[in-house]
Structures are given as structure tokens and as C-alpha cells.
Amino acid sequence: MNRSLAGIGRFVRSYGVLCLAAIIVLAPFLWAIYASFVKSDLDLSSFPTSLQAYGLLHYKAMLTGSLIPRWWANSLIVTSVILACNLVFNTMAGYALAQIRFLGSKFLFGIVLVTLMLPPQVLFEPIYTMIIQLGWLNSYQALIIPFLVNPFGVFLMRQFFLAMPQELDDAGRIDGLGTLGVFYRLAIPVARPAIAAQAIFLFVWNWNTFIFPSVLATSPDMFTLPVGVYQLTHTTFTNHIAESMAGVVLTTIPAIVVFLLLQRRFMETLAGATKG
């Protein structure tokens, strides 16, 4: 009796803490969604009860009268090319460094570790200068090509492939597959959770990134979403809160959708990768 009471107490406490934290985390999101539907900024602080005060006009304005669709397309093009190349190239290199013994593999992995420790800030100025010298400013190349590989992805995939059972490789060889065949037909399907984790991280980083695109694209039609939203909320529309919030919501939705689609695999891999 006493123990079950204590159990209930623990249960209530846990839920209390979790719900309070969830409210604190969700409040700004809910406020942004609420604000994006309020027709007039003057009504924002009064939380109007009349349905007349709400409408889709800011979304209509954002989707027809602003560059948001263009920025959405830019972000989608840039992020998907970066993501596809990263997944292919990082996974290939990670597999080679984990499963093939070749001269120089230790040295190359050392290079991966060193670049992993290099803070991205070190690259701001030189990449900016390179892009200017290449004449790529305000082009898709500038937003894509410098970011096609990531040492973190290689590290993640190498750790995963190191733990891959030797039997899988043996079985493939018995069936007459070569090294590349084993990689393509057996290792990649097994590595799907790790690839999903890599995909979420790389998607989130590249979809949300602001610093590089803000200097590599200076003309509004080449902005990515974060740069565009920054301009929207910090210059032209400063006094149009509701409209800005519609822009914020439209920026955030794709990231949330991708996260929800991949989150289960992602959490599993994150758990595996940080253990021990």
C-alpha cells in the first residue's frame, strides 16, 4: 500500500516535471503559430476570442507577395544536393576506413579527426575569399560545393561499420561479391539507421545554417530561407509581427517534418553513438 502510494507520487512528480518542461519548450512555437493567424498586430496581446480576428491572410501574403517561395526552393535545392552528396561520399569513405586495410588508411583517418576538431569559424574568411576569386558569389555553386562532404559523417559511419559483424562480409564473399559489392549490397542496407542519423544532423545543420549563406548570397533572389527570414524580420517587416511569424512557421515546418519522419532511427543511433 505504502509502496504503491510512493509509486504514484513518483509518477505524478515525473509527469509534472515533464509537462512543465514541455510547456516551456512549446510556448514560443505555439505563440508563433498563434501570431501568424492573427489578422492585425494590434490584436496580438489581447488573444481575441472572436474568430473574425484570425485568418490566413499573412500566409497568402507570404506565399504570393514575398520571395518566400523562391527562398524555399533555394533552400530545398541547396540542402538536397548537399545532403545527397554527403550521404554518398561520407558513407563510402567511412566504409573504406573501417573495413578495408590499405596503406595510409590510419593516416587518412587521422586527417578526418583533425578536420573534425577544426571549428567551422576558421573557414569563414578563406572560403568567402575563394568563392569571390572563383566568381561564384550569388550562385548555387557557392552555396553547395564547399559543403558536399563532412568529416563528422565519415566518423559516424566508420564507427558504425567497425561494429559490423565479420560474418556479413564473409557471407558476401562466398556469394562471389567483391569489396564494392559487399559495400553496396550488404553494408549499406545494414547501415540504414546510421545513415538516417547522419541525414538528420546534416539536414538540420544545412537547412538552418545562416553564416555562410548570409555572405555567399547577397542578392535577395539567391537567399536561403534562414537568410530571407532574417531580412524579413529585421528590415522590411519589423513592424509586421504577424506576417513575420507566418514566415517563421513556413521556415520551420520542413525541418520538423524531416525530423518526425526520421526521429526513431535517429534517436536509436544517437543512443548507440554516445554510449561508452
Add this chain to the structure above:
Amino acid sequence: MKAIVGTRRERQNVPAAPAGLARRSREWVNALILITPFFLLLFAFTIYPAARALLDSFKNVSALNPSSSTWVGLAQYTAVLHDGSFRHAVGNNFVLMAVSVPIQSFLALILASALNSRIRAQGFFRAVYFLPYITAPVAIGAVMVFLFGPNGALTRFLHAVLETPNTAWYASENLAFWLVVGVMIWTEIGFFTVIYLAGLQSISKDVYEAAALDGAGPWTTLWKITIPLVRPTTALVILMGIIVSLQTFEQPYVLSTTGGALPGSPSDSTLTMVMYLYAQAFRYQNLGQASAAAFLIMIVILTFSAIMAIAQRRGARA
């Protein structure tokens, strides 16, 4: 002895040796196919630019005429170190780190412990806490600008509850920095909760059941069992927290530039090291000084990482 020598000679004599060589060179070709795209791109867009930045940091480079640079030794580094703005930025980063890392690590551990008990909806809470981490910092900043603006919902709420001044937080010299700290903690907490949850799930449930039978309360359990057992995870969470806080850029940048104010305003109170670097590189076109600042930031980050690694090894031995 003889047998061993014999086998070795046997091994060397059988035609397997040239076959092994052929196999090894074939493996080399396979490896080459797999690694070439990655390492080519890594060289072109990470290693080469980093090396160039390192050289630039010892030169007097002009953005307009890069070929006319001269070697200036450590002059760029001393210029950065003597710049009052950079010193201010370092101070801000250190305070941000000292405040946010313990708070977010502790809160993440509490949330992870609560999630780790038999909770329905575990996946729901986990996903909710992760939302700020996957949202663009620029978007979060934009929302916070309005929530903490003049007459903003949270400005008024905190004024009513905690009697904080009823002004725009990002424009107040006393409040702007703490707004940045709060937003950073709010953003990172879910990520660290998930990492802690992974660490907690590797602790055997028996330990907790034994503690409950001995009548240990939630605090005793947390201090005597959970915290000692998740030490490796804590080291990881603290290290990542340190790196994030030393690299902070977007949140203070978005918050401080509201209404066209200078980055880091009011009066450098929200300036961070990376914001300083960004301004030197792209606002003032001071490329040498920007590179020097970048490597100073790297030295600071590597120093803290090394201290953490040593502390962790000492702790593991004790």
C-alpha cells in the same frame, strides 16, 4: 622451433604470396574508389582553406588586392588580443559558458531521469524537447525578439511575476546578455536530454529497484546513484556544451541586430568571439585579423577540450 620456421618458409614459398599482393593492390584500388571523392572535396574546401587562413593570419592581407600582402609575423594576433571588443567578447563567452553549461546539463539530467522511469508518451516528450534544436536559430531569434520586445508577451509576464523591467530585453544593457543565455539553454536542453537518456538507459534497472527498496528518495537516488553512474555521459555533455557556448553566434546576432542595431549591441554586451570574427571578416574586410581571431578561438576551444579530456581521465582512474 623448426616447425615454426618451416611454416614461415612454406608461407613464403607458396604462390599465395603474389596472389596476396594482387589482392592487396585490388583492395587499394577499391579503397581509392571509395575515398577519393570525400578526400578531394575535403582537401579543396577544408584543408586548403584552413591552411590558407593560417598563412593569412601572419600576413597583412587586403580583400581588394590579395596578392599585395606582406608578412607581419604575430602582429594580427596582438592586434586582436589588444582589441577591447575582442576581450569583451571573450569575457561574454566565458560567462555564457560558466552559466549555461551547468544549468543545461543539470536540467537535461533531471528531464532524462524523469523520462527514463516508466512513462507512457516517452517518445512524445523526447520529440517535443528536441524541437528547439532542429529549428533554425534565426527563426527562434525572430520569435524571441517579439516575445521579449517592448510590450512583448514574455516581457510583460516576467514584469508581472519577477518584476523585471518592462522594456525590450534585447535593447537593455542589463538584460540583453541574459536573454541570450536563456535562449541558448532553451535551445540546447533537448539535445542534451536525449544524450543523457541514452546514458541512463544503459544503467541496470536493478540498481534503482534496490535503492527504492532501501527507501531512497528521488534526491538521494539522483545524487548517490544516477550522477556517479552517468559520469561518462556527463563528461560528453559538458564538453559539447563548452564547444557550443564558445562558438555561439546566431542567437546573439539575430537578437542584437533587431531594428538595425550593431551586432553585439547594446554596447558589446552580447558580442561573442565568433561575432567579432564575422564583423572583422565581412563588415570591415579585415581578413588577416579575422583569421587570427579564428585561430585564437580554435586555441581556446582546444584548450578547454584538452582540460576536459584530462579531467575525465583523472576521474575515471580515481
